[in-house]
Amino acid sequence: MRWLAGSMSRGGCMVIVKETSYNEVGKPLIFVLLGYIGIIFLNIIAAYYSRTPNLYFALSALIFILTTPLSATISFKRAMGRKKASTIILYTTLLLILVGILILAYGIYSLWIALTIRPLIRNFEFALIIPIITIIITYFLAEYLEKKIPELYWRFSRAVADRVRGGVSAAATAIIGPAIAFFGLLNFDAYFAFLSLIYAIIEMKRSLDEIRTTSKLKKNLDSLNEHLTKALRTIPNIIKIEDLIFDPANQFLIVYSKFAVSEFLDDEVIDKIVDYALTYIIENFGIVSFVRIEVDKSKVEKIRVALPLKNGDEINEDFNASKYLIAEILPNGEIISKDIIELRNTNDKMIGVEKARELVKKRVMIVGTKKIDEKAQRELNGWFTKIFLLKTNNLEDAIKHIAKSI
């Protein structure tokens, strides 16, 4: 996964920014969108020259379908202020639906004429060749999209590709009438137009459903917020969540998140936190089209430290102990609160690891210990809790040492 990563210096705090890659996701999306718009133009020409209701219906179906790749691409807009993206998407979707309905209506009118007065179809080449081109190209556009977009975004690429693939059905239903009419039975062009009419209505309903999804998502914003906040808070060294914006765009979700981590973390560690946040969001929030995460480092006012205890007032030789001191300290080393907890293990093969996990659940940011088993160390590091190796047995000395080192 290559991300657009940048560290921008902003007022003294280092900022890491990562967002969905333009090269990996945006470019294929734009390519497919343009290809699809090209197909629409071809169909406009075909409808104009062949005058068959079938192609009017196919055209309206294609326009309804366009709402999905278009909203997907717009949600990829790179400017800041994602809030605007969803409004633009809403308006364009409504506009497209309107246009589609107008064409549909015109198609119904011409169908009525074709049934009651005379068949309208002419210039068969347009009515036959262009649907075939449509079938082939929309199929390959959809396949291309699913192949090119990285696996991580499969829900997104599949949602767009599935809709784009609808172009195949639109053209397939539209070609039957003209094909039969080609052999002389001109009336059948109108009879079979009902098929393409039905399909166009199906696609209209799908586009309307997309708008409904948006309002459903909008209603749930609070619970999305809660969910992500809880998930981020499982990492003790994420100290402040500054901004969480969920912007529903049709069936997609644009997510923007800004949070602060303890300044004593190393840059590689922060990088991993961001990767985790990105992956978590993409996999747990429905169909995410675009994510952007900004992380700053921030001074921690209350640092939560854990130390393994021996006899209640000395530091244990090894990380694995039955009692731990969890203290909140100020940056100058002053202890504001103390708590002693007992931890027991259930799995004798994973003793240190279990205790590490428990400490992380208690939101411990730093662990001070003289010795620690490899697995437990990896578990603590895995949750981005910093480990300080101590030489002293004395509690106060240890805490002072930690406060000075950060």
Next chain:
Amino acid sequence: MSNKVLEAKNVKKYFPVRRFLLSKDYVKAVDGVSFYIKKGECLGLVGESGSGKTTLGRLILRLIPLTSGEIFYKGKSITKLKGDELKEFRKSAQMVFQDPYSSLDPRMTVFQTIIEGPRIHGIDIGNPEEFVIKLLETVGLKPEHLYRYPHEFSGGQKQRIAIARALAMNPEFIVLDEPTSALDVSVQASILNMLKELQAKFGLTYLFISHDLAVVKYMSHRIATMYVGRIVEVAGSEELFENPLHPYTQMLLASIPIPDPKIAKSKPKIKITGEPPSPIRLPQGCKFYPRCPYAMPICKIKEPPLINVGNNHEVACWLYE
């Protein structure tokens, strides 16, 4: 220089699944499996539903084509073998299936079933009757069984016939896919004992696939645990049971009902949660993440590689890397 009878490198098998509207999805039954089996060894392959162990057994014998990866048999690549060369390989590597009721042709007598392989491959076996009778004796059946039909035998006897059929080809390597799962406990014991004797007597190499850890431990020198298409741990049998490293292996071992009430009631209660997922569109990272009590953020981002941690013990878990 190595006595590896079988070696698999990054073997993958994806089954396409049709969705509506012409699009395809893939069931990643086996997703990058590497292992080896030494001559005379029995490698146990353990896993639950969706682990891919059965598919892997079939891939090894080239019963189904690979999506990618390489398989080496006695040092030579068999991945792309065709025609006569494939037939040569098939002579030397045989399979015994789980269900004796369906793996024997009900319209062929015992004699016909066992003689079929050598006949097709044009192997010279001397006097056919003597040949088959000798094989029957090897698997504990009697000469009078020669011209009987499968339905006249019990499950255990049918499985013996299936094993005799495999032995008729004078194989060096046998894949046993749940060979005793459909059999009663007492019958299972005699079949397993026989398999062990045959291995010692003929220097056979086995791949023993089963979901029953107790049976696998009894039969195997080394055991590999599979989870959703990947090998997550490999170690010697004793070592795996004494020192399971992967959280899934630990969960598996903790789930085995122990036939000893004293131990059973005092077993440490490792919390067993969830079910193995179905191998379509799995999330990123380690596949065991949703059920793992020690899961960390990196487990969600990247899949851990299978690494050697010493003592011939391999494990795929970020706790050890």
Next chain:
Amino acid sequence: MSNKEVILSIKDLYVNFYTYAGVVKAINGVDLDIYKGEVFGLVGETGCGKSVTSRAITRLIPPPGRIERGEILYKRNSEYVDLLKLPEDEVRKIRGDEISYIFQDPTSSLDPLYTSGYQIAETMVVHDRAEWNEAWKKAVELLKETLIPDPESRVKNYPHEMSGGMRQRVVISIALSNDPKLLIADEPTTNVDVTVQAELMDLLRELQRKKGTTILLITHHMGLIAEMADRVGVMYAGNLVEISSIEELFSEPLHPYTKGLLAAVPNPLQKIDKLIPIKGTVPNLIYPPSGCRFHPRCPYAMPICKEKRPPRKEIKPGHFVECWLYVDEKERGEAKNE
């Protein structure tokens, strides 16, 4: 656990199956007492008759099977009724309500055309335990108790939309919906993964502890019995050859078949040099062996074993066995001369 109150007593049960091949004498005189609140394990290999026995309890034996004779005394309210003599509609009221079942294959236990919630609620409504509204709510509660994630949506799922483990949980919910006094679980986890099995067994144990339900657990798996059961009955070829507490069964097995079974089971925690099989095969029950049905395979068989079926003896309190080895010489001699 067992306060010595007998909740179910099977006496002298004989069941035959009249097939084209002949009469299968499937159950050959079974006597069994189950105490309230305990987990009783019925263990044995294929064809031993454990499933048939369990189904005979509520007369679920379809033709060509026939319950030839015997009594099944069930403590209903405060008196004992013979389930074999009750009219069919009375038994139907008890079945699914006071005595419920969990079978091996959850897929065939569930109706594919109805949602899981419907099937759980239906059990309650049909037995007049609740109205539909209440029943639906209770269905969600029951699913929650089986630790199914997201029970509110699962309730609306059809069986084919769920995994095997989840279906079995639905089956458990159905079985427990009417707070049965006796739950009969026939190989409930044979078709399910071993980790799911462990979870379901924990669940059953938890529920049993909370509600005090009596469980009759039927399985061929010795490990499962060791973990779940308080007392065990070992069946062979239609006979109940040994009954004891679970600890004593493993530490002091009496019947030669039990001993053979234990020696053939691999214990993963031990280093086993060799598993010892039981020689011979399970007998054909159309022409079963005379006398003790195990005698053709028994390493200790004596002449009388071929002639007469051994009586049941209580060797230690609560430990019963049907074997001539445990009958004193005098009695043996008397039996021979009869």
